[in-house]
Amino acid sequence: MSKNIALITGVTGQDGSYLSEFLLAKGYEVHGIIRRSSVDYRERIAHLEGTPNFHLHYADMGDSMSLVKLVGKVQPTEIYNLAAQSHVQVSFDAPEFTADVDAVGVLRILEAVRTNHLEQSCKIYQASTSELYGKVEEVPQNEKTPFHPYSPYAVAKLYGFWIIKEYREAYNMFCCSGILFNHESERRGETFVTRKITLAAARIAQGKQDCLYLGNLDSLRDWGYAKDYVECMWLILQHDTPEDFVIATGVQHTVREFATLAFHHAGIELRWEGEGVNEKGIDVATGKVVVAVSEDFYRPTDVVNLWGDPTKAKKELGWNPQATSFEQLVELMVKHDIAKVAAEDAAANIRTMNLAEFLEKGIVK
Numbered sequence: 001m002s003k004n005i006a007l008i009t010g011v012t013g014q015d016g017s018y019l020s021e022f023l024l025a026k027g028y029e030v031h032g033i034i035r036r037s038s039v040d041y042r043e044r045i046a047h048l049e050g051t052p053n054f055h056l057h058y059a060d061m062g063d064s065m066s067l068v069k070l071v072g073k074v075q076p077t078e079i080y081n082l083a084a085q086s087h088v089q090v091s092f093d094a095p096e097f098t099a100d101v102d103a104v105g106v107l108r109i110l111e112a113v114r115t116n117h118l119e120q121s122c123k124i125y126q127a128s129t130s131e132l133y134g135k136v137e138e139v140p141q142n143e144k145t146p147f148h149p150y151s152p153y154a155v156a157k158l159y160g161f162w163i164i165k166e167y168r169e170a171y172n173m174f175c176c177s178g179i180l181f182n183h184e185s186e187r188r189g190e191t192f193v194t195r196k197i198t199l200a201a202a203r204i205a206q207g208k209q210d211c212l213y214l215g216n217l218d219s220l221r222d223w224g225y226a227k228d229y230v231e232c233m234w235l236i237l238q239h240d241t242p243e244d245f246v247i248a249t250g251v252q253h254t255v256r257e258f259a260t261l262a263f264h265h266a267g268i269e270l271r272w273e274g275e276g277v278n279e280k281g282i283d284v285a286t287g288k289v290v291v292a293v294s295e296d297f298y299r300p301t302d303v304v305n306l307w308g309d310p311t312k313a314k315k316e317l318g319w320n321p322q323a324t325s326f327e328q329l330v331e332l333m334v335k336h337d338i339a340k341v342a343a344e345d346a347a348a349n350i351r352t353m354n355l356a357e358f359l360e361k362g363i364v365k
């Protein structure tokens with residue numbers, strides 16, 4: 001039997017790290033693309049380095065030559081294209097870079113497969129997004145809902161969606177998009193709203209931060225757990241026919257609800273007062289303002305009503321969208337961040353102790 005060989009772009013990201021674990025457990029040989037950076041950014045996959053079936057290679061989504069060479073060398077049977085400039089707000093500041101990586105990058109992967117004559121043997125998963133629905137035209141959103149992208153990020157991802165569909169039809173390739181709604185975890189980037197909240201709640205509860213500043217508190221999202229969602233990426237490529245799927249929980253909450261629950265798990269009950277930019281989250285026990293609104297986090301255009309309908313994935317892939325509930329997700333993220341903040345303190349104490357010892361011994365003056 002031929003070996004399953006996966007190539008993951010974006011392996012250092014939240015999803016790439018969980019997908020690597022998932023595929024290694026299934027016996028895959030896993031290859032990941034990394035890019036050179038002056039700082040260590042491999043925290044999420046550090047525990048996998050050295051695993052016999054796990055291999056890292058330098059390449060970049062902006063560098064066709066590196067992708068063509070790597071696909072030829074690895075000869076993957078499945079490619080998971082997760083690499084992206086994935087922050088919506090940042091896409092307003094860096095729209096050209098976002099388009100290059102998130103739109104043209106998808107084309108580069110497809111052409112790397114064709115150039116190596118692997119189009120009939122290599123399946124491709126494209127990390128598409130609920131941001132395509134943008135200024136939503138219906139709720140909840142399913143595979144038939146019209147797209148209305150509402151940020152440079154979403155417009156770039158729309159190109160990715162259509163070029164995948166085009167190559168499927170033009171060249172009979174097994175390439176599919178997962179239209180994934182927001183999914184979070186302990187490994188979520190720290191500037192996405194959920195992780196920003198859970199880290200701040202942990203710091204405020206431990207007296208390390210006074211106040212958390214957020215943007216639009218009314219924004220609605222369908223938040224799931226990233227670890228559950230990577231299974232679905234794999235299921236999409238195991239389906240008999242190449243098709244696109246909505247991946248979501250089917251449950252919607254506001255940013256304010258997420259914050260209320262996160263602070264609750266950090267031991268702080270919030271009371272909300274005021275409206276719009278004047279709204280405040282107040283610690284009921286102390287009367288202190290611990291959450292405030294800053295216009296800095298408002299977006300030129302914001303997507304405010306995402307709510308996915310995962311019926312197709314449930315029926316055709318047998319996927320369970322409710323494996324981890326919203327309540328469980330918030331709790332596990334807060335618990336993780338409380339421990340992380342406490343450990344940072346412990347590490348800082350050890351550094352201080354070392355310094356004191358060094359000073360005493362005259363090693364540093």
Ligand code: NAP
Nearest residue numbers: 010012013014015060061082083084086127129180182183
């Ligand atoms: P993430 O944590 O931001 O990870 C993005 C990954 O892309 C990182 O590994 C990053 O590498 C890599 N990357 C960025 N630019 C690159 C380039 N020029 N060349 C090579 N690699 C590059 O994102 P995520 O949350 O795991 O999301 C994975 C994918 O799903 C993304 O495409 C995202 O747009 C999409 N998506 C995410 C969600 C969600 O809620 N998480 C929902 C829908 C769709 P570095 O570590 O070097 O920066």
Ligand code: G4F
Nearest residue numbers: 086088129130131181182191192193194214215216219297
């Ligand atoms: O956490 P967010 O930054 O995620 P967003 O924009 O929904 O994008 C994420 O999910 C997409 C799937 O729908 C992915 F395609 C994309 O790659 C990324 O993973 O913001 C969520 C909502 C927004 O409406 C934002 O305006 O929260 C609102 N928000 C309110 N205050 C904030 C903040 N967002 C951030 N990042 N920071 C805030 O302080």
